[in-house]
Amino acid sequence: MSKRVIVDPITRIEGHLRIEVVVNDDNIVEEAYASSTLWRGLEVIAKGRDPRNVPLLMQRICGVCTYSHYLKSTMAMEDALGIKIPYNAELVRSLMDQALFLHDHIVHFYHLHALDWVDIVSALSADPVKASELAFKYTDFPIATGTDDFARVIDTVGKFAKHPQGLGPFANAYWGHSTYRLTPEQNLIALSHYLKALEMQRIVAQMQAIFGGKNPHPQSLVVGGVTCVMDMLDPARMGEFMVKFKKLADFVNNAYYADVLMAAEMYKTEPSVMKPMGVKNFMAFESMMLGRKDYLFDSGIIMNGDLTKTFDVDISKITEEATHSWYADDEALHPYDGKTNPNHTGFVDGESIGPDGNVVHTKNIDPEGKYSWIKSPRYDGHPMEVGPLASTLVSYVKGNKRVVKIVNDFLEKAGVPAAALFSTLGRTAGRMLQAKLIADHGLTAFNNLIENIKSGDTDTCVPYVIDKDKEYKGVGIGDVPRGMLSHWVRIKNGVVENYQAVVPSTWNAGPMDAKGQRGPYEGDLMGLKIADITQPLEIIRIIHSYDPCIACAVH
Amino acid sequence: MKTNNKNAPDHVAGEQDIEQEMEFSANYRWQHWVRAVSIVVLTVTGFYIAEPFVAPISDGTPTNFMQAIFRSVHIVFGFLLTAVIIGKSYLFVFGRKHKMERDALKDIINPKIWIQQIGYYLLICKHPKLSGVYNPLQFMAYVGFYIMIFVLIITGFILYANVYHEGFGGLIYEPMRYLEEMMGGLAIVRQVHHITTWGVILFVFGHVYMAVYNAVFGKEGAMDAIFSGMKWHKKH
Amino acid sequence: MLAESKDATYDSLQKAFEQRVEQLKRLPAMENKDKSIEEAIEEAGFSRRDFMKWSASITAMLSLPATFTPLVAEAVKVADRLPIIWLHMAECTGCSEALLRSANPSIDSLIFDYISLEYHETLMAASGWQAEQNLENAMHKYKGRYILMVEGGIPTGNEGSYLTIGGHGKKGKDIALDTSKDAAAIFAIGTCSSFGGVQAAAPNPTGAVALSEITNRPVINVPGCPPSEKNIVGTLLHYLLYGTLPALDAYNRPKWAYRLRIHDLCERRGHFDAGEFVEQFGDQGAKDGFCLYKVGCKGPYTFNNCSKQKFNQGTSWPIQAGFGCMGCSEPNFWDTMGTVNEPLKDRLYHTVFGGLGADATADKIGIGILTATAVGIAAHAAISAVKPPKE
Numbered sequence A: 001m002s003k004r005v006i007v008d009p010i011t012r013i014e015g016h017l018r019i020e021v022v023v024n025d026d027n028i029v030e031e032a033y034a035s036s037t038l039w040r041g042l043e044v045i046a047k048g049r050d051p052r053n054v055p056l057l058m059q060r061i062c063g064v065c066t067y068s069h070y071l072k073s074t075m076a077m078e079d080a081l082g083i084k085i086p087y088n089a090e091l092v093r094s095l096m097d098q099a100l101f102l103h104d105h106i107v108h109f110y111h112l113h114a115l116d117w118v119d120i121v122s123a124l125s126a127d128p129v130k131a132s133e134l135a136f137k138y139t140d141f142p143i144a145t146g147t148d149d150f151a152r153v154i155d156t157v158g159k160f161a162k163h164p165q166g167l168g169p170f171a172n173a174y175w176g177h178s179t180y181r182l183t184p185e186q187n188l189i190a191l192s193h194y195l196k197a198l199e200m201q202r203i204v205a206q207m208q209a210i211f212g213g214k215n216p217h218p219q220s221l222v223v224g225g226v227t228c229v230m231d232m233l234d235p236a237r238m239g240e241f242m243v244k245f246k247k248l249a250d251f252v253n254n255a256y257y258a259d260v261l262m263a264a265e266m267y268k269t270e271p272s273v274m275k276p277m278g279v280k281n282f283m284a285f286e287s288m289m290l291g292r293k294d295y296l297f298d299s300g301i302i303m304n305g306d307l308t309k310t311f312d313v314d315i316s317k318i319t320e321e322a323t324h325s326w327y328a329d330d331e332a333l334h335p336y337d338g339k340t341n342p343n344h345t346g347f348v349d350g351e352s353i354g355p356d357g358n359v360v361h362t363k364n365i366d367p368e369g370k371y372s373w374i375k376s377p378r379y380d381g382h383p384m385e386v387g388p389l390a391s392t393l394v395s396y397v398k399g400n401k402r403v404v405k406i407v408n409d410f411l412e413k414a415g416v417p418a419a420a421l422f423s424t425l426g427r428t429a430g431r432m433l434q435a436k437l438i439a440d441h442g443l444t445a446f447n448n449l450i451e452n453i454k455s456g457d458t459d460t461c462v463p464y465v466i467d468k469d470k471e472y473k474g475v476g477i478g479d480v481p482r483g484m485l486s487h488w489v490r491i492k493n494g495v496v497e498n499y500q501a502v503v504p505s506t507w508n509a510g511p512m513d514a515k516g517q518r519g520p521y522e523g524d525l526m527g528l529k530i531a532d533i534t535q536p537l538e539i540i541r542i543i544h545s546y547d548p549c550i551a552c553a554v555h
Numbered sequence B: 001m002k003t004n005n006k007n008a009p010d011h012v013a014g015e016q017d018i019e020q021e022m023e024f025s026a027n028y029r030w031q032h033w034v035r036a037v038s039i040v041v042l043t044v045t046g047f048y049i050a051e052p053f054v055a056p057i058s059d060g061t062p063t064n065f066m067q068a069i070f071r072s073v074h075i076v077f078g079f080l081l082t083a084v085i086i087g088k089s090y091l092f093v094f095g096r097k098h099k100m101e102r103d104a105l106k107d108i109i110n111p112k113i114w115i116q117q118i119g120y121y122l123l124i125c126k127h128p129k130l131s132g133v134y135n136p137l138q139f140m141a142y143v144g145f146y147i148m149i150f151v152l153i154i155t156g157f158i159l160y161a162n163v164y165h166e167g168f169g170g171l172i173y174e175p176m177r178y179l180e181e182m183m184g185g186l187a188i189v190r191q192v193h194h195i196t197t198w199g200v201i202l203f204v205f206g207h208v209y210m211a212v213y214n215a216v217f218g219k220e221g222a223m224d225a226i227f228s229g230m231k232w233h234k235k236h
Numbered sequence C: 001m002l003a004e005s006k007d008a009t010y011d012s013l014q015k016a017f018e019q020r021v022e023q024l025k026r027l028p029a030m031e032n033k034d035k036s037i038e039e040a041i042e043e044a045g046f047s048r049r050d051f052m053k054w055s056a057s058i059t060a061m062l063s064l065p066a067t068f069t070p071l072v073a074e075a076v077k078v079a080d081r082l083p084i085i086w087l088h089m090a091e092c093t094g095c096s097e098a099l100l101r102s103a104n105p106s107i108d109s110l111i112f113d114y115i116s117l118e119y120h121e122t123l124m125a126a127s128g129w130q131a132e133q134n135l136e137n138a139m140h141k142y143k144g145r146y147i148l149m150v151e152g153g154i155p156t157g158n159e160g161s162y163l164t165i166g167g168h169g170k171k172g173k174d175i176a177l178d179t180s181k182d183a184a185a186i187f188a189i190g191t192c193s194s195f196g197g198v199q200a201a202a203p204n205p206t207g208a209v210a211l212s213e214i215t216n217r218p219v220i221n222v223p224g225c226p227p228s229e230k231n232i233v234g235t236l237l238h239y240l241l242y243g244t245l246p247a248l249d250a251y252n253r254p255k256w257a258y259r260l261r262i263h264d265l266c267e268r269r270g271h272f273d274a275g276e277f278v279e280q281f282g283d284q285g286a287k288d289g290f291c292l293y294k295v296g297c298k299g300p301y302t303f304n305n306c307s308k309q310k311f312n313q314g315t316s317w318p319i320q321a322g323f324g325c326m327g328c329s330e331p332n333f334w335d336t337m338g339t340v341n342e343p344l345k346d347r348l349y350h351t352v353f354g355g356l357g358a359d360a361t362a363d364k365i366g367i368g369i370l371t372a373t374a375v376g377i378a379a380h381a382a383i384s385a386v387k388p389p390k391e
């Protein structure tokens, strides 16, 4: 008999997400649904506002990828108004973007995703001496090593483990689950990096604040450029950025890279982690300028997991539909004409497996009707996965030299073929590889900025006018930490007439479309075997590998 | 010109058919011009505060404090205006000599006078006979004006309490913060202060026009009255 | 004279303080807490000197004299007895991120994460039923003793169904209401929970409101979008020290943080008084650090301590970055503060003519009416000249 399992709330993500699956007698997933349970209506709120206000408003879509909506919304306005911003401004924006990516990826891996791979209880039985030696297996310059340091971590965390309720945020989790694969020593190394990463995320946030005024929610972008001209022209500030960047690059190379390599070694035989993906279409868009006509990430599309060719992205083929989403207008619309009118039909009464394995009365998703606040974006009618893995794969297939080298090195060290990247492990590795790409090449943008300032160019902003008698439309598009983001605006009478954001997590987490095609989240869960349906760690791990941001997905 | 016999008709030799009447006392006229000057100064400095439209010649070091000076002038005249407005309000209610102002209230409740007065301005009726010094339209305009001025004063003091925290500013700080919260924050207070300024400007324009209009056509010389205190009218 | 009365206040404050610390010490330690924060800090590699240094900085932050430092340290040592439940409503998680930025690493993670953070969806390990159990357990076990911190506005439109959490589809507003009933103190973290926030901006499609609108328990508002980590942590400490709610302003914001305007302590204030303004972003004035008033700074209407505390360990703040303040800690600032890059007088008014009249601003309305009046006056005068009024 089939059983229904609800995981709500999915924690260690941004936002309000429910996953609901139906499993057969062998605990294999036969139906899977992703639902967002919060709507805020920011696209509705943007209407009628001054175009200069909207980027800050859109920034509040998300405080985690805090800078991405600010940037893309500003770019949408500039595209609409035909503004070309100064080179300095492009590069400063890029430096802030680098800080965002590094921050987001590190926090995601260590503070949101790591506990799916790392059993902290097991770490307590580790031998600090062995762990100290093991650390050198994955890098020549480990961040966490040394018997004393490891012993202290065991001691600190050990106090909590003795008292289950004393574990606070770590209480009542899935410790000891059968799919945890790391040895106690490996768990200890990762746990130590978890603690170290708390410090790193503070430093990388400072990097963004140097030019952004603050983080989260920096405040230094205006339509036409950036406002932080004093910081940009201050050598002490610039130096501060550079030094912090190097510190972060070191952490990425010697902790993040090493830990993912370690996870790959141990998890490449775990079926729930290597299970092939449901959707093998990938899309990415050029972003993060390093210099004139030089971007760190490429645009392109890969279809059906075919790593021999890529296609160009034609943005006129993007649509969003709401067949199974809580909005009134079902039909697939291009974002310039997109609509956001709520039509909440809620859940239906039903039953599912409760915390003790018994059947309990619950509110369930109605798969025939509407069941999520997330829309279903499609490219030429196809569901697409977006994100760091998509970006890395597109650049890899296109032969981008920087990327090819990094990817090949990793595959060789991990001892897996490229096809292994089409998995939960691959997605987690893809994100790390993108962080490494930035760590290795980000300073090119910094150096170009220095060169440009040296040449006497100190421009950071261009003037412009918004003609009230004209109608404008524009798009801001590019990859952000979770994938391809696009903001679409129409301006009329000097105010925003229509506004639509098509967001990475919308692409990945959206519900089925009219044709019954599932998006990446749902598709990935299909066919998954769950060891214990009251401890759905496999589901959580797969979903976490996308780095869900549901405030983003719905907005 | 004899002016000591206040409020009583006074005959002027040689001008048999015209008599001169004392309409406004010296104090009264002074107050009028203090108010008028304050309003002009407050409007100009207020608009500068809202959008500093001139910039000092500057070498990058703040030394001449132009905005600070504008704000000081604004606040000094704000206090001056408040003083004369309070004075005037007191006199209106209690002042013996201000009976003729209060008398105007009688006409307000008389619809006939209203119709006649409107007809007069539309150039179709004769001017009505009034009980007090102001006709109903004029009186209502003044009432509207006073409401605006009190709004400006209160919002002005809310802003002031947040600018200067010692002395008087400190004294009124708590109640003003309470009012600020009731209005929905300082931004709204500023906004109300600013928009009401426009109301006052409109009043002044209409008012000056009416004053000149009456001087030209009214034949009673209210124009002169506010300067000299005297009013002229035909002998009955 | 002023100084004397201040001293007197501090004296009584100090007494209240000592009593409070004594009280806290006498409380039975909460279950499973076998060490104080101080011990925990030492275990995490921080010396007593580090701890005292941190206590001194907190003392300074709360504008208390240095003699308070040992007391702050004392109070913090017993702080681990306070469990915290942190809820996410209609929000963007920016406020949680701000909390993560809190300085002095192990201290913040000890106070908030390791020791007493009972429920926090972004950080907790358990999901689904297990997460819900953690919340129930904490509410039950620490009844009347936990601190509730809420991030996000409360959607009330469509009967509150714009937000549900859990397998039973419980509404956000009901969860917030239930958890607030037995909380020892309630903090609304961020402008969303303090005043409704971004989702409550016109036309507020989900009917989002402040937490204080749905509960009759007292709520301390710690607004900002997001508030600085110091304002979040400092408010908690204030509660610990006095055992009562801190002194609040008219909007229930702690006075120690929201007493002054941004403008009052702004680093560009000299240029404001001098009348030296950035006229356009990127101009010479911008390079010289002139005042940002004319490019829309709302510092004169905004109560917050950013100009003093800054963000990200003092790295910067919006005005240092040359942008200006947009009023993010004020109620309804999205609607009342006008166009972000223009002074308030140019505030846009939404009008009914499908956006056609939407560019109306205070001055434009004023000039418009004035022009109309002038035309009317001219016409009246002209007609009067031809056809004088009746006598």
Ligand code: HEM
Pocket: B028, B032, B035, B036, B037, B039, B040, B088, B142, B145, B204, B207, B208, B211, B212, B222, B223, B224, B225, B226
């Ligand atoms: C052409 C010059 C003007 C003439 C002949 C004139 C005449 C008068 C008269 C006869 C009154 C009624 C008596 C009174 O209430 O004091 C009055 C009132 C008033 N006038 Fe004028 N006025 C003139 C210009 C101005 C200007 C330029 C302002 C302001 C900028 C002004 C502001 C006021 C105000 C505020 C009142 C209000 C009523 C009150 O406070 O009692 N006047 N004016």
Ligand code: HEM
Pocket: B038, B039, B042, B043, B045, B046, B047, B049, B050, B051, B071, B074, B075, B077, B078, B079, B081, B082, B152, B153, B155, B156, B157, B159, B160, B163, B190, B191, B193, B194, B197, B200, C300, C344, C345
């Ligand atoms: C006819 C009376 C008045 C007029 C026309 C007037 C006009 C103005 C205007 C236009 C502003 C700028 C508002 C903006 O930013 O949009 C302003 C600001 C201000 N006004 Fe007035 N005002 C008047 C009376 C007063 C009074 C009675 C006070 C009380 C002391 C006052 C105190 C202030 C203060 C403190 C400010 C803000 C200065 C700052 O923020 O530094 N005003 N006024």
Ligand code: NFV
Pocket: A014, A062, A063, A064, A065, A066, A068, A069, A480, A481, A482, A483, A485, A503, A504, A505, A506, A549, A551, A552, A553
């Ligand atoms: N999905 C998403 Fe974001 C990102 N990255 C935005 O566009 O996280 Ni909040």
Ligand code: SF4
Pocket: A060, A063, A217, C090, C091, C092, C093, C094, C095, C151, C152, C189, C190, C191, C192, C193, C197, C198, C224, C225, C226, C227
């Ligand atoms: S107050 Fe601002 S930062 Fe905090 S949750 Fe709300 S929108 Fe996000």
Ligand code: SF4
Pocket: C262, C263, C264, C266, C267, C268, C269, C270, C272, C291, C292, C293, C297, C298, C299, C300, C319, C324, C325
């Ligand atoms: S920048 Fe803003 S807060 Fe600072 S002095 Fe100018 S107006 Fe005031």
Ligand code: F3S
Pocket: C224, C225, C262, C302, C304, C306, C307, C317, C318, C319, C324, C325, C326, C327, C328, C329
């Ligand atoms: S926008 Fe907010 S962060 Fe501070 S400077 Fe203004 S209150």
Ligand SMILES: [Mg+2]
Pocket: A043, A500, A501, A502, A503, A554, A555
């Ligand atoms: Mg959208």
